[in-house]
Amino acid sequence: MGLAIAYQLALEGCRPVLLEADDRLGGMAASFDFAGVAIERYYHFHCLSDTAFFQLLEELNLQHLLRWKQTAMGFFLDGRLYPWGSASSVLKLRRLPLLSRVRYLLHAARCLSLSDWRHLDGIRATEWLNTWLGRQGYEVLWAKLFAYKFYQYTDSLSAAWIWSRIRRIGRSRRWLKETLGYLEGGSERWIGAIESRIRELGGEIRLSSPVHAIEHSDQGARITSPQGSEHFDAVISTVPLPLVAPMLRRGGHDPALIEAYEAQQSVACACVVLQTKQPITANFWTNVNDSRFAIPGIIEMSNLQPISPHITYVPFYMPADHPDYSRTNEAFIADSIACLKAINPELNDRDILASQCSRYRYAQPVCGTHFLDSLPPLNPIANVWIADTTVYYPEDRGISESVGFGRDLARQVAAGLQ
Ligand SMILES: Cc1cc2nc3c(=O)[nH]c(=O)nc-3n(C[C@H](O)[C@H](O)[C@H](O)COP(=O)(O)OP(=O)(O)OC[C@H]3O[C@@H](n4cnc5c(N)ncnc54)[C@H](O)[C@@H]3O)c2cc1C
Missing domain, CATH: 3.50.50.60 (FAD/NAD(P)-binding domain)
Incomplete structure (x- = not known):
């Protein structure tokens, strides 16, 4: 800016x-x-x-x-990698009742059709998602993503903020296929x-x-x-x-x-980046919901942008006063490698070529309900x-x-x- x-x-x-x-x-x-x-x-x-x-x-x-590239998404759920991000992949996720899958798709469609977001400003994101998806759908598909990014702030986020995120990715489609750029x-x-x-x-x-x-x-x-x-x-x-x-x-x-x-509240990010000899998955983005890892997802940059050797980012978002934020970079890197190995059991230590962990204290603002009212003036x-x-x-x-x-x-x- x-x-x-x-x-x-x-x-x-x-x-x-x-x-x-x-x-x-x-x-x-x-x-x-x-x-x-x-x-x-x-x-x-x-x-x-x-x-x-x-x-x-x-x-x-x-x-x-x-x-621009058509990108794929995945969902690593309780030790198994599922395709994700398209209507057919959602409908095939048998781990959830059919009704939850249909509710998820209806919510995604609503996010795309909605343009006046003002009424969402005063609604909590977790409440809004629970209403649309039902408790089970929310727990499986969203709860970990929020918990491992926002921790104690999870229940204060505004529905308007999560709506705009879902809509941005949802609209980045050509011929209904997710299309992202670099x-x-x-x-x-x-x-x-x-x-x-x-x-x-x-x-x-x-x-x-x-x-x-x-x-x-x-x-x-x-x-x-x-x-x-x-x-x-x-x-x-x-x-x-x-x-x-x-x-x-x-x-x-x-x-x-x-x-x-x-x-103003903001969460920090300790972001691990790894070079590996081979891809972890064929996805650009893989959501993670697995009790062994405090990781909301991995991003395989090389599945979007041709960078060699293969590049994967593993972000650890958390409030900077969380005790885990004082862990060493090596500890975050070790957790990342363990997660990648769980997703792709063929990966071994010899495949990891380089690693790095960067930290940004103010990586993600916490946009709570009635957020606009909480902001100081632009020209104070x-x-x-x-x-x-x-x-x-x-x-x-x-x-x-x-x-x-x-x-x-x-x-x-x-x-x-x-
Ligand atoms: C993990 C992660 C993933 C992201 N992914 C994407 C993505 O896929 N697509 C996308 O569009 N965006 C993404 N973003 C967000 C994007 O990087 C930022 O929105 C964008 O860079 C905004 O930049 P900014 O200038 O507004 O803020 P910042 O990048 O935070 O810039 C603030 C600047 O102020 C400087 N500064 C701080 N204190 C002082 C001081 N006292 N005096 C002088 N300078 C100071 C800092 O060093 C910094 O350079 C991502 C961010 C993160 C952390």
């Missing part, structure tokens, strides 16, 4: 300065060198509805690198291209520059970073909302406002705008949503400055 804002501000004739705390650009979409292959720390795919992202790719002359070369391609374009247009980018404080000042705002205190005409923050609270506190702002940022202080991935609720966090929202915001801010 920060990159998209800086790019748009530069297009509007401003001279943006982007301050990034990390030693690389991209945030959740950043890449690393994984045994000689540049890949993302966290898996990314694109949906057919990602129009703001496609528009950006065109402007960066990268649209020819976008690829950018050849990964997110690094567009991040490198937008970085160059910002610089060409006169913008400045500073890495390893964490912002410590945001202060109000006449006709603008002041930012404190390792480079000292600087005045800007306008400040737009795109860091996760809870991280804004200490910046505002150091800037001497209203404690009630600071509290509103602190109150004169000349200061504060956004993160929650601002486009009920859409879930996503590259396209962050790019689209960020560019619109930059247009508004630039117009106000002229």
